[in-house]
Amino acid sequence: MTRTKRQATPSVSKNWAMIKAQLLNKAHSPVGSISRPQWNQLVEALHNLKAPLGKNLYRALVEAFALLDRMHEEVTEKKSAMPRLPLPLPTVLLHLTIDSWRRQAAEFATKGKVFPISAKSLLQKVEHFTETGLFDPSAKTYGMLVEGMASTEDKHNAPILAEELLERMTKQYGQDPAGRKLECAPNTVIVNSIINLWIKSGRSDSMDAIERKFQKLKDWYRFSGRDDQKPNAYTYSSLISALGRCGHHQAVERAETLLREYEASTGKQPCTVLYTSFCQTLATTNAPGAADRAQAVLNEMLFRSRHGEDMARPNSYTILAVVSTYLKEGRIDEAEVLVRNMEDLSRQRADDGLRPGIFCYNSLIHACAKNGNAEHAESILNHLLDSAESGNSILQPNIVTWNNVLHAWAKSKHPARAQRASNVFKRMRLLDRAGISGASADTRTLNILIDCYVNSPNPKAFVHQSIELFESVKSQGVDSSSGIFDPVSYRGMMDLLCKAGEFDRALRLHKRYIEKSTAPEAPLQPDRAYFNVLMSGLARSGWEKAVESVEAMLTEMHSLAKLGYNTHPDVVSYNSLLNCFATSSQVNAPSKAFSALRRMEQLWANGDLSAAPDASSYSAVCATWANAGLAEGAEKAEEVLRHMLLHRDQKIQSTSQVFNTVMVAYARQGDAPKVQKLFDEWLETDNTYDSRIYVTLLQAWSKAGNPESTASVLYELIRLFDSAAIRNPPTTQMFNAVLQAWLRSGRKHAEVQIKAGVDEMSSLATSGRFPCAPDALTYSTLFSACVRSGRDDLGELAHNGLLELKSRFVTTRNPMYRPDLRIFAEAIMLVAMDDKYSTKDILSQLLLELNAVNGTIWKKQGQIAMNRILAAISRSTINEKEVLAQLGVEIMRAQNVSPDESTRKFLARCCNKEGQQA
C-alpha cells in the first residue's frame, strides 16, 4: 500500500522520464493507441515542464515540442473519436512553450547564432494544431510568434512574414465577427512588434510601411474603441525611434508632432522612453542644434522628476542619447561635463537610476579615440577602474571599454602608441587573472592590439611580439567565443608582416593558414576579405615579387572557391593585381594590366557583377601606362579613360579618379593646356565633386609657371566654397601652388607678387576664413624668389618671416611648419645681402639656429647651403666676416660637411677683406 502510494506521486523528473520512455516511443505506444489516462499524463507532463524551463531551457524546449508533436499525431489519428478527448487544451500550455522558444531564440541571436526552430516552421505547427482542434490560439499566441521572428528569421523578410500573418488574422476575424472571441482580434501589441521588425529590417521601404501600420492601428481603434487596439507608449516610442533609424526626411519635426499627438490622445505627459527615443532621433539625425535641444529635454525631465515623480525620470539610456548628440557635434568636453554632472546629481538625490552607465563612458572613450587623444581615453579608463575598486559595481569597465582604449592607441599619433597599447593589454591580463570581470580579452581585443602594432611607427619592432601572442593564444585552446584568432586576426598579421617588409614570413604564415583553415572541420575558413587585405598589403609593399605573389593568390582564390569557400575574387581582389602593375617596373606591365582589365570586363559581361571594374580599376590601368616611363604614357592612359567612358558599368557615377590619374600623367609631361582640356571635359560630364582634380589642375598650371591660370583655379575653388557648393575650404597647399607659379614664371618682380600672396594667406588664416596659414613651403618659395631677385633690401622681411614660421612650428608642433635647411640658408643670405639690416649678432644668431636644424638633410644639402651662405657673407659689407666665416667652418665640422673648392674660395674672400682692413 505504502509502496503504491509512493509510486503514484513520483518526482516530476521521474514522472517525465517514464512518460518519455513509454509514450514517446512509438514501438511501445503506436500512434492512435493512447488511452485517456495516458493522454492526461501527457498533458500533465507539459504542465510539469514549467519547472525546468527556466534552467535547461533548450532541453526542456525540445521535449515540449516532442510532446506536442506526439499529441498532434494522436489527435490526427483519432479524429473521429475526438470528442472523447478534452480539447482544445488550455492555451497557456502552448504559450509556455512558445514563450520559451522566443526567449531561447533571442539568447541565441545575441551570441550570433540562429536557433534551429524558425518562427515560420513553428507557425506552421501552430496552424496544424489549430486545424485538428488541439489548441485554439489567440492574438497573444501570434504576438509571441511575431516577436520570435526578430531572432529566427532573416531580418529582411521577417516583417513580410509578420504582415502575411496579420493579414490572415484580420481576415479570419473579419469573416466571423459574431462568433469570434474578442482575444483573437489583431491588437496593439502585435502591431508594435511588427513595427519593430520593420525598424530592424534594413529595408528601404520600412519607414513608409511603419507609418501605414500606425495609421491602420489608429483606424481600427477609431472604429472599435477597444483598449487593446489603442496606440500606446510602446507604439509612439517605436515610431519615434524609427524616424531616426530608418531615415525619415523630416525626422525631428515628425517626432515633435508624434509627442504632441501622444499627449493629446492619452492625456498623459510623455514618459521616459518617449523622451529618450526623441533624444536618440536627435542623435542619429544629427539635426542642427541637436545637442542643445537634447540637453533641454533632459533638463525638463530632471525638473519634472525633481520631487520623485517617476514617469519622466531620465535613466542611463537617456543620458547616453544626450551624450551622443554632443559627441556627434564634436563637443567632447561638454559631453564629459554632462556625465560628471549626472554623477553628482545622482549622489545629491541619492538616486542610482540617474547615473550614466558604462555605455556612456565607452562612447566618451571612443570619441577620444577618434580625436586622437589616447592619453585621455586611458585616463577615463583609469577613473573607471579606481571607482570600481572603491566598490562601484555599476561602473565596472567591460570588454568594450578596454577595446576602445586599445583602439584609441591604435589611432593615436603618439610616438610610443604601440608600447602604450601593450601596457594596457598587460594590465588587462593581470586583472583578468585576478578574477576581475570584463577584462577577459576577446577576439576583437587581439585584433585591435595587432592593429596597434601595424600602425606603430616601427611595425618591424613588433613582429616578434605579435607572433608570440599569436602562438600563445593559439595553444591555449580557449573556447571559440572569445580570445582566438579569426580571419580578421590573420588579416592583421598579414598587414603587419607586409608593413614590416617580412614578405617571406607573410607567405609562410599564409600557407599555414590556408592549410589549417581548409582542413576538415576547421573552425575558421579563408574568406575573400582575408585574401583582399593580404593582396592589397603586398600590392602596396613595393616588393619585387609582389606581382607574382598576388597573381598566385588570385589563382588560389579561384581554386578554393571551386571547393566551396567564400573566396571568389571580386573587384577589390583584381584591383590589387592592377595596383601591383601600376607600381611595377616590368616592361610588360601595361599589357598585362590591360589584359587583366579585359578579363574583368569579360567576367562582368558573363554576369559576375562582383568583378565589374570600378573607377579604381581603370585608374590603376591608367597609372600603369603613366608610370611605365614611355614617351606616349599619358596618351595611352587617356585611351584607357576613353575606353572606360564608352564601356563602363553605370554604377560608376564618379569618373574623377580616372580623369585625375590621366591629368596627373599629362601634368608630369608639362602639358598644362591638355590638363585644362581634360578638366573642362570632366566638369561638363561628371556632376560629382573631387578636390584632388582641382589640385591636379592647380599643380599643372603652377608647374607650367603660369600664375594667372593657377590663380584662376584657386579663385574658382574659393567661389565654390563661399557659395557652399563644396565643403572643403582652400588650403595652404593650394595657395602655395600660386606662389610657386610666380616663382617658376621667372618674371621680373615675382617676389613682390609672392610677398603680397603670403600676406594675404596670413590675414585669411588669422581671420579664420581658410586654413591657409603660410607653411615652410610658402616661405621657401618667397625666400627663393627674393634671393633670385638680387635685391639687397629684404633682410628684415626674411628675418621676420622666419621668426613667424618658427613660432607657428613651436605652437603647433606640426611638421609642415618646420623650417628646413634651405629656408634658413636663404633667410641668412637675404639678411647678409641687406647692408642696412644685417649685423654680426643677427647673422651669428641665425647661423647657430641653422646648426640646430637636425636631420640627415645636412648630408645632402649641407655643402650647397653653406657655400651659398659663405658666398653671400663674402659679398656683404659687414665688418666681422672672418668671425662669421669661422662660425660657418665650425658648423660644417659639427655637421660632417666637407668643404670643396668653392667653400675654400668664399672662405678666403671673407678673410682677405678682413685682412685688408686690418
Next chain:
DNA sequence: ATAGGGTTAG
C-alpha cells in the same frame, strides 16, 4: 507577449 544603448576589420 510589445520599445530604446557602446567597439574592430580593404
